[in-house]
Amino acid sequence: MTVVLPPPRGSVAAAHAVVPFARDLARHGDRLAVVDGAERWTYRELAQRVGATAVRLGSGRKLVLVGAGNDATSLVTYLAALAAGHVALLAPPAQADTVAAAYDPDAVLLPGGRLDVRRDGSAHELHPDLALLMPTSGSTGAPKLARLSHENVQANAESIVSFLGIRDTDRAVTTLPMHYVYGLSVVNTHLLRGAAVVLTDLSVADACFWDLFRAEGATTLAGVPLTFDLLDRVGFAGMRLPRLRYVTQAGGRLDPAHVRRYAELGRRGGWDLVVMYGQTEATARMAYLPPSLAADHPSAVGVPIPGGSFTLAPAPEATSPDVGELVYHGPNVMLGYATSPADLALGRTVTALHTGDLARRTGGLYEIVGRRSRFVKIAGLRVDLDHVEAALTRPGVVVRCTGTDGDLLVAVDGAEPAAVREEIAGRFGLPVRAVTAAAVTVAETPRLASGKVDHPALGALVRAAASASAPAAAPDAAGPLPERLRSLYADLLGRPGATLDSTFTGLGGDSLSYVEVSIRLEDELGAVPANWHVTPIRELAAAPAVATRGRWRIRRVETGVALRALAIVGVVGTHAGLFTLLGGAHVLVAAAGFGFARFRLTAADRVTRLRQQAVSVARIVVPSVAWIGGVVLLTDQYGPLNVLLLNGLFGPPSWTSDWHFWFVEVLVYILVVLAALLAVPFVDRLERRFPFAFPVVLLGAGLLGRYEVVDLGVPHTMPVFWLFAFGWAAARASAWWQRAGLTVVLAATVPGFFGNSPRELAIVAGAALLVWVATVPCPAPLHRVVGALAGGSLYIYLTHWQVYPRLVDVHPALAVVASLSAGVALWWLAGVVSGLGARWRAGRTAAGTVAGRV
Known part of the structure; x- marks a missing residue:
């Protein structure tokens, strides 16, 4: 018998649209839903906690900011917002204060897990279709949020469940943060299907992660290209993971050699490699490469997800007639961007997603061959190079950026390169090791005949200028016995x-x-x-x-x-x-x-x-x-x-x-x-x-x-x-x-x-x-x-x-x-x-002995 909890008393779910899978959690009954350390909740228990949090949020529709960590409190608050018709705004915990200052949320999940409900209603006009706000390049570039509707979230989760074949017996251990749309999609899809999610912040490079993975019988692993580099380091190829069914990859282009190798590893180990392609603006996924084609077509992103489709639009940057800008159509395409609280009242401003990627179609499969705009992906995040340049350039300091996925190259004039690297890491949430900065005189910046910056040449110049040095040491002494x-x-x-x-x-x-x-x-x-x-x-x-x-x-x-x-x-x-x-x-x-x-x-x-x-x-x-x-x-x-x-x-x-x-x-x-x-x-x-x-x-x-x-x-x-x-x-x-x-x-x-x-x-x-x-x-x-x-x-x-x-x-x-x-x-x-303590005790003993003799 299916059990569905009614909307909590005092919630706004009855008056506004909600995300169905978040509302209907209880229908999965006593199946295991969430593991977070010592906490193990069934779907019935999860639904009760979500309902209680929805009651705390109150009846007025609100903008709810969640500094989303991979923990049960963040998950419950996010689900409560979706289930009760509020608007959830997910942000990295380290940037929650910045986002709060920019968007003035009505309720905030504070560090430590306390929910601060600041108003009975909302300070903003919230469009009735709006359900979720996710950082896009705004977290590391221009300050944008993707405005996602209830239909976007539900439709994309259903599509991913369909092409991955997620089962209610599956169990996913989080390898990516919930505030990142790929990591959130892992959570959404498993909860939609009635499968279990094991929440952890452990890295795949940590042996404890694999102890947890085995102990919980995990069946799926999700990763960005950096994840696969770490898997190579920890000897993933030699691990015995008998319950593993499939490994998914997104968040940037994985080297074709890696795709082939992991596809072969999966064939031998009894699991599938599923290469996927997506953007925050499409809620999560837009394409996937059927596992059976990975070894033969490792450069392809595959076919559109169920319910979606691609077209190729003419692009001036295209180097061949069969190449164009990849344009996606589907129910998971965002409503549009938000760059200020006023944009939260907007309805749909985007009907098709122009991805900015150049692609070709060969044999029914799509392959990304380049980018129109100046974005690179670092640790799975899209970085707007123009915005980084503008943010760091100031009187007396000029910064120019180029790079490739995984490597941001920065030419600095008028400032200390090390300081610029630290500033980029602090302001944009990037790992310092992914930023190569060097002092390169901007007047000597290489340019094309058109006068535009020659970015490949600039990158080579930065790499050549980057250098390091190391100091030495001195000996010690000895004496008699x-x-x-x-x-x-x-x-x-x-x-x-x-x-x-x-x-x-x-x-x-x-x-x-x-x-x-x-x-x-x-x-x-x-x-x-x-x-x-x-x-x-x-x-x-x-x-x-x-x-x-x-x-x-x-x-x-x-x-x-x-x-x-x-x-x-x-x-x-x-x-x-x-x-x-x-x-x-x-x-x-x-x-x-x-x-x-x-x-x-x-x-x-x-x-x-x-x-x-x-x-x-x-x-x-x-x-x-x-x-x-x-x-x-x-x-x-x-x-x-x-x-x-x-x-x-x-x-x-x-x-x-x-x-x-x-x-x-x-x-x-x-x-x-x-x-x-x-x-x-x-x-x-x-x-x-x-x-x-x-x-x-x-x-x-x-x-x-x-x-x-x-x-x-x-x-x-x-x-x-x-x-x-x-x-x-x-x-x-x-x-x-x-x-x-x-x-x-x-x-x-x-x-x-x-x-x-x-x-x-x-x-x-x-x-x-x-x-x-x-x-x-x-x-x-x-x-x-x-x-x-x-x-x-x-x-x-x-x-x-x-x-x-x-x-x-x-x-x-x-x-x-x-x-x-x-x-x-x-x-x-x-x-x-x-040693000092021993000498002090010895001194006290000696003093006591002398005193006793006197």
Whole structure:
């Protein structure tokens, strides 16, 4: 039985036209509609929330501004406006204030999700057909909005559902923002059909996106050309996505070679590639390329969508008789543009859409061959080059623009090119890395015989003038021994009372501190023995030094240290989209188990062991809670569960940004549980009696969680205790047959863990190194760098979530370097603070002793 909720009391739906699919959400009943983090709403629940928001909007027809993020509140407010007959104005959140100042909306969805209804009615005359206002080139060029009608929105959604064959069992994960018409069409079409939408702001370059994609059983993926570049980086071709049915592409021309390659990938993987063509002025789509034709006609945009048609109009710019301006006709063509609030009263001023694109028709398929007007597409957005020039040119400063899709080229005279790049990014919402600016004297601007600017030549001039440089660095020093080593231990471990008979483990050293200590020891000794961590300082100082001369001499670095450095670089580099090296976090889990066995399970008595384990947990928990708490105070990115490191136990089941710190949480859970287990005298004796068999048994128990035979109670971490236990067993393996057995177990159990062969291979390779290789060679100049990265790995992991997103649009490499540097700097600062605290405590103790004697 179909259930349709009536228009909410107090709404204007009964008096004005509405968008049918937004009004009739409840007819899909208890099917899953929306997933947003922990929120999972059926269509009935979504309809109730939409109805409640429509009531809040009131009875007078209004202009409703939504700074549209990919979140449930934005979606509900947008749908409430469409369902109740209001006019929705969608804008990027960063530009909502600018749009509000220009259009004076009657209701605004404020940051944080509060709906501010400013008037009972509207300050504007709103045409009865008007339903939706979408930024077109106005978001990055001339200040225009496309005026879309109820029929435009409904008709285009129905057409897309038809040619894509969207099913009510489909599930789409958002890859594009809702304020971008392509991203909005993904939402509209799935809601029209009764399918589910998973809302997220995660990038396809983020491994967490793919965890979410698999966990939610997503069936469709939408992308602009930049998306496909990122897919190449993250190893999409090797991913196993069994529920994926089709991949769509729009937002600019995708290179024909890419079209062919992804069409072939889809053929092998059992999914379709659907290349589409559209503009905001046509609500979303105008054409699509049937998947069966993609490999043979990769340059074509295809055929008109159902209900639409094309004609070719004469164009002076056409270079051949069969080329003309592409003109689109259909029920999804906008009413017209709005450049001011007065235009909201206008009816239809456009009957056919002149796209500005030059095209030809061959064999029934349309192919875009050029552009009439000066627009380029950057990150899927149309940029009006003339408007950018006019906006940036002022007395004493002249700017000229040219470019191609994905690359805006700017010639600057009278200003600093870097400042112009930043201004373009800030004013027009473009990624800085997509803007190439250079100081080029405008008087020398190349021109055609007609006197017009020669834009191809100007572009070549800008590219040639753009340049960069890099600085260098300086060396450090050294000096004599036993007391120096004692001082080194005292400073780095915060133990001023260290003596020449102290050992690293005896002073409470753990896997977080052994990196820097071992690196500094190698600086002093040239090389350190395999058992240095249990060797008294006096004996280390007496050992013969290993000569290591020459700038490019090779040093040996402990495998655990090298893996930690490589893994954290892999994690940050992959998240920032610089390259793809998945599996780093899971290698770190194995390395943590390896370090736990070496440094926490010493010959000390049970109580001392427990005290040292508590210190180790605190060294993870304290900086983690401090950092996450600081982020929560300054932003709304996380919540109390993150601060308390309890998200893994009580957080949302779906993968969201709340899961950023899963690695830290799981490591803390493991260490706390093991501390409790080893506090039992019988278990403590058992571990000492069977140092290798004990972790092997735990490895077997962990595999029950890995294969989901038992539920470990920590969702979405793909339970990793077995990898920790593996690292523990690797540290205890002394015979070749023990190492061989562990390697066989590793090779047999990691494949299938993610469904991503390169990622699994990286985990196998990294963990196997722990088993078989004690140290690895490292060029001396990189020795300290590796040590700093490994030692600061926890701090890098904590801080990189707040660093790289702010710089990745400048350049992924800068984002990675900044993330690593910030984490290492914070690690160094924490060490300084810890050392000062230790000295202060030592001073207090000494003062107390003296006072007691007096």
